[in-house]
Amino acid sequence: MIKIDTKAALGAVNEKEINALRPAAEAAARTLADGDGAGNDFLGWLHLPSSIDEQQLAAVEQCAARMRQDCELVVAVGIGGSYLGAKAVIEALNDQFAAYKSATGTRVLFAGNNIGEDYMHDLMTLLQGRKWGIIVISKSGTTTEPAIAFRLLKGQLERELGREWASKHIVAITDAARGALRGLATQEGYETFVIPDNVGGRFSVLTPVGLLPIAVAGFDIRALVAGAAEMEQGSDEMMLQYAQVRNALYQSGKKIEILVNFEPRLHFLAEWWKQLYGESEGKDGKGIFPASVDFTTDLHSMGQWIQDGERTIFETVLTVESQHHEVVIPHDEADLDGLNYIAGRRLVEVNHKAELGTRLAHVDGGVPCMVITLPTIDERTLGQLIYFFEKACGISGYMLGVNPFNQPGVEAYKKNMFALLGKAGYEAQTAALEARL
Ligand code: PA5
Numbered sequence: 001m002i003k004i005d006t007k008a009a010l011g012a013v014n015e016k017e018i019n020a021l022r023p024a025a026e027a028a029a030r031t032l033a034d035g036d037g038a039g040n041d042f043l044g045w046l047h048l049p050s051s052i053d054e055q056q057l058a059a060v061e062q063c064a065a066r067m068r069q070d071c072e073l074v075v076a077v078g079i080g081g082s083y084l085g086a087k088a089v090i091e092a093l094n095d096q097f098a099a100y101k102s103a104t105g106t107r108v109l110f111a112g113n114n115i116g117e118d119y120m121h122d123l124m125t126l127l128q129g130r131k132w133g134i135i136v137i138s139k140s141g142t143t144t145e146p147a148i149a150f151r152l153l154k155g156q157l158e159r160e161l162g163r164e165w166a167s168k169h170i171v172a173i174t175d176a177a178r179g180a181l182r183g184l185a186t187q188e189g190y191e192t193f194v195i196p197d198n199v200g201g202r203f204s205v206l207t208p209v210g211l212l213p214i215a216v217a218g219f220d221i222r223a224l225v226a227g228a229a230e231m232e233q234g235s236d237e238m239m240l241q242y243a244q245v246r247n248a249l250y251q252s253g254k255k256i257e258i259l260v261n262f263e264p265r266l267h268f269l270a271e272w273w274k275q276l277y278g279e280s281e282g283k284d285g286k287g288i289f290p291a292s293v294d295f296t297t298d299l300h301s302m303g304q305w306i307q308d309g310e311r312t313i314f315e316t317v318l319t320v321e322s323q324h325h326e327v328v329i330p331h332d333e334a335d336l337d338g339l340n341y342i343a344g345r346r347l348v349e350v351n352h353k354a355e356l357g358t359r360l361a362h363v364d365g366g367v368p369c370m371v372i373t374l375p376t377i378d379e380r381t382l383g384q385l386i387y388f389f390e391k392a393c394g395i396s397g398y399m400l401g402v403n404p405f406n407q408p409g410v411e412a413y414k415k416n417m418f419a420l421l422g423k424a425g426y427e428a429q430t431a432a433l434e435a436r437l
């Protein structure tokens with residue numbers, strides 16, 4: 001089971017200050033459980049792990065098996081909550097060099113999470129001459145980035161492999177009834193899965209949004225869901241502690257939380273976490289800024305700032321106890337690199353000492369630090385971690401006094417983009433914006 005240690009956060013805040021937030025944390029947890037807080041029509045994620053039934057899991061697995069049997073590559077098209085959960089889990093579980101190895105099963109690629117022209121060109125070139133399919137994911141069914149990517153990819157798939165292949169190898173995950181994607185899927189006869197109305201994008205990884213791409217990539221979605229269910233059905237203590245300590249630190253002037261990992265495979269887990277906390281808490285002029293670093297890599301770039309820069313940060317370190325493989329540092333007669341003092345030791349040991357050394361140095365440098373320990377990185381542990389962060393986010397958002405389940409701020413750029421592209425209905429904004437350029 002994952003666990004949390006908040007001792008090294010003491011110093012910047014004391015136990016009294018942390019304990020003073022206990023009633024607020026418990027009240028926030030009650031508000032979540034009773035469903036009577038802001039955004040309460042988006043609490044479907046709270047009991048997802050225990051409520052996903054056999055039929056839903058089997059449907060996802062069957063679709064994934066068909067895609068795996070027929071396709072060498074499957075492109076998951078989506079942005080924000082419609083891609084980050086799947087990307088995070090797949091990257092955490094995958095062979096990290098799978099892209100360079102031949103024939104290791106169906107690979108899931110991602111598109112529609114940017115508007116990079118060269119990115120799209122390179123992807124479309126890669127797909128040529130292969131057997132491939134698409135999972136298009138958009139709750140609203142109207143988001144511009146995935147809509148553009150899907151239009152391009154659908155056209156390419158139909159041209160290259162035929163309309164029949166395309167209609168059998170495009171799967172749409174969207175709202176039950178509304179939105180352009182629902183209409184298109186019905187018209188083209190695509191297999192579809194529903195994103196429940198009461199589950200927002202960034203809380204949707206345990207719906208088909210995350211589960212289907214993860215299953216297509218060959219991972220065990222039942223173990224992922226079981227891990228999340230363990231967290232759902234266990235005590236709230238870890239979530240309360242995390243929410244309490246980060247809010248106490250925020251109130252003491254620590255405005256930035258850095259999620260730290262020492263495992264390259266956790267990079268996208270941090271990207272998912274940043275979206276979860278950034279979109280949920282950053283509103284009404286409030287909110288901890290969620291940042292992330294990959295150590296030891298970033299100790300050689302951001303390490304200086306973290307050790308010595310403005311003291312407005314705290315860290316939450318994801319520590320992983322055991323690895324899947326062993327690599328031992330060899331002895332070298334000449335020892336010109338001076339490494340014989342660690343010869344015979346495993347890389348995991350060196351990495352753990354680097355982590356310990358870093359945590360102690362950062363605490364000494366005035367950076368409070370929480371530690372979340374994962375016994376290993378597998379589906380079950382990731383399921384626990386996902387649910388832990390989701391629930392703690394709901395609690396923390398309510399403690400902060402915001403609605404954690406909306407994201408009104410993301411509309412501003414969209415309106416400007418539509419106006420600048422000349423979309424009908426935005427004429428007044430177009431003139432006003434162009435006058436500023
Ligand atoms: O968390 C959210 O709700 C957002 O990040 C959405 O997931 C993102 O904007 C994509 O939306 P949609 O699935 O409607 O295309």
